[in-house]
Amino acid sequence: AQSVTQLDSQVPVFEEAPVELRCNYSSSVSVYLFWYVQYPNQGLQLLLKYLSGSTLVKGINGFEAEFNKSQTSFHLRKPSVHISDTAEYFCAVSEGANTPLVFGKGTRLSVIA
Amino acid sequence: DTGVSQDPRHKITKRGQNVTFRCDPISEHNRLYWYRQTLGQGPEFLTYFQNEAQLEKSRLLSDRFSAERPKGSFSTLEIQRTEQGDSAMYLCASSLVRGGYTFGSGTRLTVV
Numbered sequence: 001a002q003s004v005t006q007l008d009s010q011v012p013v014f015e016e017a018p019v020e021l022r023c024n025y026s027s028s029v030s031v032y033l034f035w036y037v038q039y040p041n042q043g044l045q046l047l048l049k050y051l052s053g054s055t056l057v058k059g060i061n062g063f064e065a066e067f068n069k070s071q072t073s074f075h076l077r078k079p080s081v082h083i084s085d086t087a088e089y090f091c092a093v094s095e096g097a098n099t100p101l102v103f104g105k106g107t108r109l110s111v112i113a
Numbered sequence: 114d115t116g117v118s119q120d121p122r123h124k125i126t127k128r129g130q131n132v133t134f135r136c137d138p139i140s141e142h143n144r145l146y147w148y149r150q151t152l153g154q155g156p157e158f159l160t161y162f163q164n165e166a167q168l169e170k171s172r173l174l175s176d177r178f179s180a181e182r183p184k185g186s187f188s189t190l191e192i193q194r195t196e197q198g199d200s201a202m203y204l205c206a207s208s209l210v211r212g213g214y215t216f217g218s219g220t221r222l223t224v225v
Binding site for chain 2: 004034036041042043044045046049090092098100101102103104105106
């Protein structure tokens with residue numbers, strides 16, 4: 001069975017500082033990996049996805065993530081955060097590009113002015 | 114493209130009542146998914162459809178839950194005899210078979 005572990009439930013960071021949100025997964029088959037962002041009382045918005053190819057994936061809003069198969073990780077990074085990045089971030093895994101997703105518990109990113 | 118639409122946005126109901134939620138996917142998307150998200154947790158998969166066929170149901174989907182997608186367009190999720198533990202955000206998403214998910218804004222259910 002697939003599972004996702006987001007190692008930090010909360011990450012506070014000062015504005016314009018870099019940030020890394022950690023995600024580890026377990027799966028017995030090839031995986032597709034996703035990062036979503038959720039603002040209060042809203043649905044989820046796709047930040048980026050890894051389906052195949054280059055292990056460094058660039059997404060929206062200046063975010064990027066690197067797929068590391070040997071460490072079964074897919075950490076999300078941004079070199080300089082803004083106040084508007086304050087939100088909940090979810091890592092997810094699936095066996096296919098559109099099979100059901102398994103989500104982690106989320107990481108709350110709080111950007112401090 | 115108007116996105117995935119969910120109705121209602123909020124629902125407060127008394128324990129024991131039945132509730133029904135509606136999801137209108139992006140029109141050309143043939144896959145539709147339902148997830149449930151409780152406070153402080155990530156979304157959990159409930160069920161999904163390809164066109165009108167229900168392809169998979171999670172063990173979370175008890176006998177009190179039923180989902181339909183009668184014409185392969187909109188979908189409904191019904192919860193019978195609601196319990197306080199059903200209080201959650203119910204999220205709908207749609208996709209093409211080889212595309213990516215688009216989520217709706219969700220229906221927040223509060224059972225009192």
